[in-house]
Amino acid sequence: MTAVMPTYGRTDLRFERGEGAYLIADDGRRFLDFGAGIAVNSLGHAHPRLVAALTDQAKALWHTSNLYHIAPQERLAERLVANTFADTVFFCNSGAEAVECSVKVARKYHDETGAPGRYRILTFAGAFHGRTLATLAAGRQEKHLHGFEPVVEGFDQVGYGDAKAAAAAVGPETAAILVEPIQGEAGIRPAPDGFLAELRRIADDAGILLLLDEVQTGVGRTGRFFAHEWAGITPDVMAVAKGLGGGFPIGACLATDKAAIGMTPGTHGSTFGGNPLATSVANAVLDEILADGFLGHVEAVAARLRDGLDKLASKHGNKIAEVRGQGLMLGLRCHGPNTALIAALIGNGLLTVIAGDNVVRLLPPLIITHDHVDEALGILDRTLADLDV
């Protein structure tokens, strides 16, 4: 056993510092970072506005607990409410906690509105919702659950994209449907057209809640503030994390007043959730992402990247089977092993992220320029040409 519990398969790299879209290793090598800490460093590394927000807050106040009001937390909640479907926000520290809170909100809603027997959550094959016991049960992946049984009770699953099966699986004990607008860990699998709208209708017809997991898709990643905006629907509850803190740990569960009716004092809590440091940084992230033109910039660079990737997929059709995704959440499905391509890209100075279904994920910081896109496409082209698989 190593001093750090060996739960990860790590690449043999140690980074010393970051500058915008680049990471610099301890041996001086410079990498274009198209992984962004798995969709977390939304504004890249060492963004001056985030550094200032964190250091200013650090000089004033680090932590008080939620026994007291926290001004930057209140401001962040008000801004999330003003810019989404939500009326109210619970803050936590990670994506899994944000999903757990969403599940709790759904169960409490039915308990409060006279249907305490409605507690089951319907999820979708390939889902990833986190590594706590309940979120593992929600994802239902054998490889993640093995050895950690018994599995938390109360989760059902049907095929992703199969609205008919979803409608049939909703029963008298179902409390909510939980879904990712694009499945990230499963290999950047976007919901088929109309799927989210179908789920919205199924939930409304059954009097149950629609919970969205936008932990990976949220906060500008797809070119909208949240990915469900593309589908023209709103959820009742939504889990957010990753990009919200730009690298500072924070999670949030957003809900309508109606859905959160049961979430009264004492029903849920987190010592660190919504701490002054985390919420000050998240406010600075929103200053950038909600600024005029920012999401338009994401769309423009994403279109250039997508176009270039489609051309590379045609040129290297023996190695790339498919390009998929939306905005700056893109995946290359490989014919040969994705691990070989990821390793070769590292050798040529480009960082990407592994995903299911033999996919290489591209999740660059949202601040990348056309030059960064062209640099990444150049590295991909050279690497694919040289790749011997």
Ligand code: PLP
């Ligand atoms: N939900 C989704 C869609 C995710 O992609 C992840 C992490 O990859 C999580 C939940 C869990 O987030 P965390 O690792 O912050 O607990």
